[in-house]
Amino acid sequence: MNTGKYSMFENRLQKVYKHKSKLARRQNISCYRVYDHDLPEFPFSIELYGDKVYVAEYLRRHGMDEEVHEQWLGECLQTIAQILNVPEEKIFVRQRRTMSHRVAGAQYQKAEEEESHSFTAEENNLKFKVNLTDYLDTGLFLDHRVTRSMVMQESSGKDVLNLFCYTGSFSVYAAAGNAASITSVDLSKTYLAWAQENFKLNNFSDKNYYFIHADVKQYLKTLQPCSFDLIVMDPPTFSNSKRMKDFLEIQSDHTELINDCLRSLKDNGVIYFSTNYTKFALDEQNIRAAKIKDITKATTPFDFEGKLKRWCYKIWK
Template sequence: SEGTLTAGGQMFLNRIRKNRKRLKGWLKQTQTQCYRLYDADMPEYSVAVDVYDGKLHLAEYQAPKHVDEEAAIARLEDAIHALCVEFNVAPSQISVKQRRRQRGQSQYEKHSSQGRKQVVREGKAKLLVNLQDYLDTGLFLDHRPMRARIAAEAKGKRFLNLFCYTGTASIHAALGGAKRTVSVDLSNTYTAWYRENLALNGLAEATNAIVRSDVSAWLGTTKERFDLILLDPPSFSNSKKTDQSFDVQRDQVSLVHAAMAVLEPSGVLYFSNNRRGFKLDDTLAETYEVRDISAQTLDPDFERNPKIHQAWTLRHRGS
């Protein structure tokens, strides 16, 4: 009950209530089921709280070295207790993940193997999320506006999704009337997950191709051309399946050039990434028409944290 909360727990609860109130009208108007409720709004409660169709997911950010481990554990317990009070759930009903600052593939490693996926809705799409097994759930909530944009622009077009993850943007493109989609990712786990998402939406693989490959290698050999491309690479990757490491800051120019080489003259490439402090290389704006659309790709649930991602459109000059 609320009476058993610590002073800190009460403070956290008050912030959760304030955020729910602020988002209520937007959630109702847009019928958004999956959203971020809290994102380290108070520095001492360094967690992200997401709601997936009523189910709660709490991810703890790793505390800086100077923070006492026991104090961090107590605060995490405060946060869980406050969420239980506000949503009237048992602690076991909240998926809790501890984030440790990691580079490369470890960001995607398994936490458990319960294998329980649940269906959530986003726009016209039905999507599978897994709140237990991985640090990430299968749906990047901050890219919701980007997926909506792709859905709105896809009609009659050929859409390419690079580093497709669980294929959510491709689902939106296909449901938006894309003529063909191609989705490329090196991970067996994610291409299999995307296959499940396709089946869930009654979409055929004949017109929605799944390619398990290294993105750069595939771009170097494909003969296909596309009208709409989403390029959303990880910040870092050192996959066991390829001998090269990937760093989005270092490798952006060659990657963008390779993607633009398969884009039709009148097409558009959406380039985004979540790397903190990322700077777009100046030479790209000299070669292509580049627009920063980051501010337009944030919904109200991420407005407090505009550094969550950056996004640009790139077009061929004179198109």
């Protein structure tokens, strides 16, 4: 190993951890991203979930054979354990094939691991089941922390629809904000069950909480006009799941999706729409909205500044 490059990783991690841990303590945040591919030679995403660490290694052509790579990774993990002050048994490592997360289908496939590890993490005094071993994603997208709070603040007395709801974190926040009703829709029964677990963890039980297994594109066509006050939509970049009638490609499909949501909104209703497709261009001209505001910067948490690979918009009917 090139010891010069290795010490660069050590120094960089120490520097970002010192800075971000201070901000996290100040904001009483226990789940946040520490390091995100800062150095090309060390292609990791490192996240803290309370006293546990999730390390995702992005696969690239590193030129190392398997034995050398294992040794390199082992040394990197020792450094991470030392700087973040956590025992190595509390570090969970996954390998990701691409830089892009949230591609439907991929995250639904369970990984073959010796031992499954899920636990309860806290965010904003709310509880969420997090799994650091079985899936490509942990169950809680940390980059939406600010957006979730905005939804909570606007949910009181509202009928809320959460599309592509994943594990229902936006729905939990809406429940914490005293929404009148919450409908969570996803194509994965696994994630809908997970969303229901998150509701139970927070002691939210109400006859007006609905969990619907459906293809969102088709589901939107079935909705009555003026059904909801607030819609959250964070679709995958692409999905061709066999369970869908049609495939989804967010750049070409977002106009229809958003217009179908607008039709389903009550007067003065609002949509929070986000996508992590980096080359995304919003088709404002053909979206039938009263007002559209790019809130990407306003919703970017401190641990993603300069790193965020997603867009976020607030859209009014």
